[in-house]
Amino acid sequence: xxxxxxxxxxxxxxxxxxxxxxxxxxxxxxxxxxxxxxxxxxxxxxxxxxxxxxxxxxxxxxxxxxxxxxxxxxxxxxxxxxxxxxxxxxxxxxxxxxxxxxx
Numbered sequence: 713x714x715x716x717x718x719x720x721x722x723x724x725x726x727x728x729x730x731x732x733x734x735x736x737x738x739x740x741x742x743x744x745x746x747x748x749x750x751x752x753x754x755x756x757x758x759x760x761x762x763x764x765x766x767x768x769x770x771x772x773x774x775x776x777x778x779x780x781x782x783x784x785x786x787x788x789x790x791x792x793x794x795x796x797x798x799x800x801x802x803x804x805x806x807x808x809x810x811x812x813x814x815x
Contacts, residue, residue, distance in 0.1 A: 720754050720768035723777075731787030738767060740780060747777055775800050 723741070727734040741747045747769070754768040769777060783793045806812070 719771050720752065721771050721774045722754070722756055722766045722768050723751075724766055726774070726778075730781070730793065732781060732785060737777075737781075741767075741769075741777060744780070747773060747780075 723737065724734050727737050741751055750770045750773045752768055753765045755763050756766050756768070758764045778793065778797065781793065783797070786793055
């Protein structure tokens with residue numbers, strides 16, 4: 713997979729938004745052969761306007777990483793995680809032809 717900088721998603725802000733431990737997630741990602749193969753350190757501009765190096769993943773793989781997170785371990789925003797995962801499952805089933813958009 714070619715890693716286009718426009719398609720990279722920083723991991724830290726997602727961890728912060730979900731209230732999960734960033735360091736733990738990085739260790740977990742590094743142990744996963746598929747997830748770690750598309751992780752890169754990328755320069756991003758922070759809220760302070762300064763450039764920082766941050767761990768990023770290709771947008772197509774972020775969903776796979778989110779599937780490894782137990783929604784019961786996140787902040788009250790877990791409702792959003794459940795909704796996202798439910799929609800992702802549905803989209804995957806539709807694209808695979810297992811269900812139609814009308815189901």
